[in-house]
Amino acid sequence: MAGPPLKAGVQRVQAALEAKGFGFEPREFPESTRTSEEAAAAIGCSVEQIAKSLVFRAAQSGRSVLIIASGGNRVDEKKAAALLGEKIKRADPDFVRDKTGFAIGGVPPLGHREAPAVLIDEDLLAHAEIWAAAGTPNAVFRLVPGDLVPMTGGRVGDLKRG
Numbered sequence: 001m002a003g004p005p006l007k008a009g010v011q012r013v014q015a016a017l018e019a020k021g022f023g024f025e026p027r028e029f030p031e032s033t034r035t036s037e038e039a040a041a042a043i044g045c046s047v048e049q050i051a052k053s054l055v056f057r058a059a060q061s062g063r064s065v066l067i068i069a070s071g072g073n074r075v076d077e078k079k080a081a082a083l084l085g086e087k088i089k090r091a092d093p094d095f096v097r098d099k100t101g102f103a104i105g106g107v108p109p110l111g112h113r114e115a116p117a118v119l120i121d122e123d124l125l126a127h128a129e130i131w132a133a134a135g136t137p138n139a140v141f142r143l144v145p146g147d148l149v150p151m152t153g154g155r156v157g158d159l160k161r162g
Helices: 008-019 036-043 077-084 093-100 122-126 145-152
Strands: 050-058 064-070 088-090 117-121 130-133 139-143 155-157
Touching (some): 036 050, 036 130, 050 077, 050 093, 064 093
Parallel strands (some): 117 155
């Protein structure tokens, strides 16, 4: 028996996954998966297995920059800027929604309104499976870390603070 239909944001992520040839299926939870800690608790995995999506604004070009980081890590903005080749600054919620089409807490690694520059935390690649946001603050999907690069076109690097 099928569950209730997926919310519109989750349907957009599912369509983006299918368009790129990935069969991963988003799961919606009754509880919030907005933060890495909430997502890990809902899923039953470690916080480090959460692929948190952080949106920044490139200082010179103004383009969106998506950093996909391990849930347990804080991002070193200087390391990210060096990998990108441009300084970055935190994006406000309006910028995030305008550029991605999603609200903070539900930003997925793909399916954005405007394709962002993508940087991927190398620590995510150490896990057999990871979980990423799927378009709403209570939806996620499971994936294999090695699929993040072909899925997003992102560059992998050391982005961890400390």
